[in-house]
Amino acid sequence: LHEENFRQSSNAVQPMREQWLSVSSQNLPKMAQHFYLSVSSWMIKMESDLAGKGKLEVDINHRATLFVKGMLMAYNISNYVATLLNLHSFLKKPMTKSGVLAVCRMAELLKSIQYTFHRRAILVAEFQSLAMNLYEIQILRALENMTDQITVSQQKHYSDRALDIMAALSLMKMVINGPGTRER
Numbered sequence: 001l002h003e004e005n006f007r008q009s010s011n012a013v014q015p016m017r018e019q020w021l022s023v024s025s026q027n028l029p030k031m032a033q034h035f036y037l038s039v040s041s042w043m044i045k046m047e048s049d050l051a052g053k054g055k056l057e058v059d060i061n062h063r064a065t066l067f068v069k070g071m072l073m074a075y076n077i078s079n080y081v082a083t084l085l086n087l088h089s090f091l092k093k094p095m096t097k098s099g100v101l102a103v104c105r106m107a108e109l110l111k112s113i114q115y116t117f118h119r120r121a122i123l124v125a126e127f128q129s130l131a132m133n134l135y136e137i138q139i140l141r142a143l144e145n146m147t148d149q150i151t152v153s154q155q156k157h158y159s160d161r162a163l164d165i166m167a168a169l170s171l172m173k174m175v176i177n178g179p180g181t182r183e184r
Helices: 002-048 056-091 097-119 121-156 160-176
Strands: none
Touching: 002 056, 002 097, 056 097, 056 121, 097 121, 121 160
């Protein structure tokens, strides 16, 4: 019975896989161009925008945003290429010449992102702990605001649910507060 349900669900998914693959194959050169423009823009920002210009908190937040954007772009490109190649392999569908060239271009983009991070490794090491501290402070502020809101509402009437939430917020603040370690 379990195998029968699995086969039925696999058969239902098969047309969706084929549809996604055909749409993605048609849009592959456009996606490669989109990724190329995004990565190029990000690389220019990485090379030029990382010099400290103003307030430390703003600079750290800007740098961290740039680094996260780069990691997200690398993940999106990698995931798209892996899904596309795996579906071509699984469905035994050949790729067109333009599709292969677009996939190679995306692989070059991944290497470009890697080299950009490698070139800026000193800056990453320099501000990584500062960025973690900044995010820690922002999270603690948000948790403190939530605690204040619940404290005000609990003064009006007592509830076990509010007490549980206060305990959870207190635990989260204790866990987040302090230097970054592997356990956290």
